[in-house]
Amino acid sequence: MIQLKLSKRLQQVASLVPNGATLADIGSDHAYLPAYLIEEGRIRFAIAGEVNQGPYETAKRTVEEAGCSERIRVRKGNGLEVLEAGEVNTVTICGMGGGTIVDILSRGKDKLTGVRQLVLQPMVDGDQLRRWLHANGWRIAKEELVVDEGILYEILKAEPGYERYHDDLWYEVGSVELLRHHPLFPDKLKAAIGKIDRVLKSLRKAQGEEALQKQEALVQKKKRLEEVLRLCKPQ
Template sequence: MLERKGGEGEPPSRCRWRKVGCHCGAMNEFRLSKRLETVASFIPKGAVLADIGSDHAYLPCYACLHGCASKAIAGEVADGPFRLAQQQVEKSGLSHLISVRKGDGLSILAPGEADCITIAGMGGALIARILGDGKEKLAGVKRLILQPNIGAELVRRWLLDHGWELVAERILKEDGQIYEVLVAERGDARRPYRHLEAELLLGPFLRRENSEVFREKWKREIENWKRIIADLTAKGQSEAAERKKRELERKVQLVEEALL
C-alpha cells in the first residue's frame, strides 16, 4: 500500500498520501510499498496494463504516473475497493488514462485489450483460477506479473501447463513478510526448469540465486512442515494422514537439498 503521511488529526483538505509536489487531483508520484514497487518494476514501458484485484488502484496510478504504462485498467470484484479505486484515480488526475471496472477476474477485459496483466496479493490457487477462467482474455497479452502471497508453486504449475515461460522471479521481505514475484511471457514453458519437481516448489530462478531471504523463507517452511509431520504421526495412521505426511516429507527433502 501507499505510505501514509500525517496523523489521524490531519485536515481532510490535505492529501494523506506521500507524493512529490502534492496537490490533490494532480498527476503526482506515489511511493508504493516495496512489494508493489517490485511488481511495477517489471511492467514494460508503454504497456497497456490490466491490474486485477487492484484494491485502491495504487499500482495502475503509479505505473501511469511513472510512464511504465501508457494506460491501464483497474479491476475489482468488491464494491468497497471498487469505489476506493475510482476515487483514487480521480484524485490522481488519471481518469483519462485509467479505466476502473467492477467484475470477477479477467471478465472485465475484452480479448486483446491489455498486453500486460498484474495480479498481486492473492493466494496462488486463486491466481491460477483467475487465469484459467479467463484464458480467452489472454489473447494479445505479452507479459504476466504475478505476486502470490502463498502457493506460488500452483501458479508455476499453471504457467507450465498453459505455455507461459517464467522469465524472472524475485523474492523480497517487507514488514516481516516474505513475498515472491513471478514474471512470465509466452514461450517455452519448460525452458527455465532443470529440476522440475523442486523448482516448481522453490522457483527455478530463486533456487539458483539462493538468496538470504530465500533461505529464510524455506527454513521457516521446513520447521512448520516438521511440526505438522509430528502432529500427523501422533494422531494415528489414517490413509489421508499418511498421504499428507509423505507429501510433506518429500517437500522437506527437496528443500533441504536446495539449502545445502
C-alpha cells in the same frame, strides 16, 4: 494531485512491469499500482479492474485525485471480463491466493490474446500457479522475493512459451535456477523446512501405516530442501 507511495511488495511488482506497457491490474483495490506507474511515466495506459463496489469506488477516487483519469480506465467486473482481447499487453494480479489467480486466468483465457507478460503475486499456493502457467503455454521468466512488514512474498513474471520443471520441488519453492542467488531464497527454504518440522512433530504422535508413509515422504522432502539450501549462494 496526490503523491503515491507504494508498499515494498507493490514496488517489487511495479519493477517487473515493462516500460511502455499497456496494463490491466486485476483486483486493483485502490488502483495504487497503475496510478503510480502512470505518474512515473512507466506505462502508456492502464485498466484497473475491481469486482466489488467499495474498492471500485475507491479506485476511481484514487485515479481522479492522481489526475490520471484520461490514461486509466476503472472498470467493474469479475476478473478478466473487464478486458477486451488484445487491449493490453501486460496483466498484473496481486494479493490473492494462487488458486484464485488460477481461476481468474482460466476463466479469462480468451482475454489473454496479445498479452506478453503476466506479473503475479500469490499470497499462498504458488505451486498451483506455476503448474497452471506451464500447462497453459507460459514460461516463468523471473521470480522475485520481497519482505514487506515481516512477511516474505513471492512474485512471478511469466511470458508466452514452453517450459516444464523436471523437479517437482521447483513448483513448490520456485525455480532454483532463477532463485539460487537471491538473498531471500535461503529464508524461503528455511521457512519451508520449519513448516515440515512442525508437521513431523504432530505426525510422530499418530499411529498407523499411513502416518509412517507421510513421515517418510516429509523427511525426504526436508532432505531435498536442505540440499537446495546448501547450493544457495547469494550475490
